[in-house]
Amino acid sequence: MNSDSASALLLDEYFATGDARFLEELFRSRSEKKLKSLAERWYGDERPFARQALLGYIDDGCDRPGHRALVKALFKRAEARGDDEAMGHFLVAFDRLARRDLKKRTGWDWSTRQPTESWALEWDRAVPNRARRQGGHHASKRSKEGYFLYHPMPRFSRVTRQYLQRRAWRYFRKQSHAKTQGSAAKYGTAIRAVLALYQDEHLSRPERLIDAWGLMHALYHGSPVLLRRPKGITVADGHTLAELRPAPYCPDAWRGCRDALLDLLTTARSRTVRTFCIDRLKSEYVQELRGLPVSQLKPLLDSPHEEVQSFAVELLQAATGLELLPIKEWLALLEINNPVALPLLCTLVEKTVSPERLTLVQCIQLACSRAAPVAELGLRWAKAKRIASADDLAFLLRLTRAEAPNVRADGIDWVCQLLLLADTAKPELVRELLDARHADVRARALELLAKDARFGDNALLWTAMSESPYDDVRQALLRMLPEKEKAFDPRSLQHLWATAVLAVHRGGRARQLATNQLAERVVRKPEEADALLPILGFALRSLRAPERRTALASLSRVAFQRPALKDALSRLLPELKLVGDEVTS
Secondary structure, X not given: OOOOOOOHHHHXXXXXXXXXXXXXXXXXXXXXXXXXXXHHXXXXXXOHHHHHHXXXXXXXXXXXXXXXXXXXXXXXXXXXXXXXXXXXXXXXXXXXXXXXXXXXXXXXXXXOOEEEEXXXXXXXXXXXXXXXXXXXXXXXXXXXXXXXXXXXXXXXXXXXXXXXXXXXXXXXXXXXXXXXXXXXXXXXXXXXXXXXXXXXXXXXXXXXXXXXXXXXXXXXXXXXXXXXXXXXXXXOOOOOHHHOOOOOOOHHHHOOOHHHHHHHHHHOEOHHHHHHHHHHHHHHOOOOOOOOEHHXXXXXXXXXXXXXXXXXXXXXXXXXXXXXXXHHHHHHHOOOOOOOHHHHHHHHHHHHOXXXXXXHHXXXXXXXXOOHHHHHHHHHHHHOOOOOOHHHHHHHHHHXXXXXXXXHHHHHHHHHHHHHHOOOOOHHHHHHHHOOOOHHHHHHHHHHXXXXXXXXXXXXXXXXXXXXXXXXXXXXXXXXXXXXXXXXXXXXXXXXXXXXXXXXXXXXXXXXXXXXXXXXXXXXXXXXXXXXXXXXXXXXXXXXXXXHHHHHHHHXXXXXXXXXXXXXHHHHOOOOEEEOOEEEO
């Protein structure tokens, strides 16, 4: 049965019309003859679509079953044309064709009578060493040229994979051997474009790295750590890959190219290449890196890679034009997620930027950063600001959400001191502290209640505490209210609140009695509705539906007789609905 699921007609149509589905259909094809016939027409097509599809096809890895003939035909045409771009993509793709895995071998040492373990690189057994000869009576049959006949293989053999690696690398190596002026520079430009194509996902394991023949030669050709053998690269005895240092092929190609290395550092998709660039820059361009303008460092600072960010921060300390950098850009730099670079960056920011250039809002935003060095800097600058209004004081409560524990503790201590000193501080601010998700903030808020009667004796705060989702806040309230209930005049509103809250928590008949008394007092004294209805709402919510009926009946009798009470009910108890002439929940 033919396993080719692609349509030759669709393939031709998609190619002729420049349809984006061309590659998808091509990848499904297994017809070697059809694919090979496409090579000349495809490579010679000058449309951007054809070029983009060609590079995308190569980047797929050149290892699909039935595609050997097409890959070889395209490769030969690119090589003959001197197509640096396509050959670079082929080099990267062929470097992924090698398939060795690090395997553990166990044995027995007869001299010590102990088991032994060793590690060795072994080729993937799914990849045959060489193309197999035809079996049966054709085994000894030769072609007219005298060669043995072979079975057509769906994918490249190990020997062919190694050959393709070496031939692709030889194309670039020969550029530096040309007896023309500027051959080294030409090679350098070409190979740097290739190095930007390697990806971390393809070099994620040590064996994948040393199997990348072209990459290892381009970056570490002269390294004593590596041994280049016919069957592949290995690590020399007594050495490890951690000892690799830049030893590139054709060193002249890497001289006088500081800006090109910086560009490669920002575009490289492989940590191996990025690390090579950083090592090369530090060893060869120390003087040239001093005093770089911030605009040239900005792409490095914006990099998502930690090693590039750390290197950029080192360079930033000696950069020029720092005093002209807008605050917005400084704040953006402080958002990088790099534990190594951030302390250096914060020191530089504090040294360079005046706190007066930042608003209180910006300082608090920094203080809430997850990175401790940034949060500490933001809090120091916030403390230097003048807290001029109630809005400023309210904004400081965002410190309850600070991620760094030491910054949050220091910041809340500062806020609590300001609340004690501010005569106009509202109880609602303390409620924000009591509702904080961090236990250390709630503990400081409870201390504040004990220190200042403005907050400790506030009935609205008691109700908020009784409905808190946090056990520590509710338990603190229950410990506090019995003393408050004894201290207040029985006729005072505070005494009434304390009694109602305690009754709810005591439960039973006391809870229902307190609820009924509150409802009756609202009916008798509608002028106290604004103060009493929040208590009543809290009490009602603690009762089961049948228990609410008595209190609701008291309210419903007068709700429509006194419009003021009706309006207060709608405003202060939104969960109660006025239906006809009754109050329901």
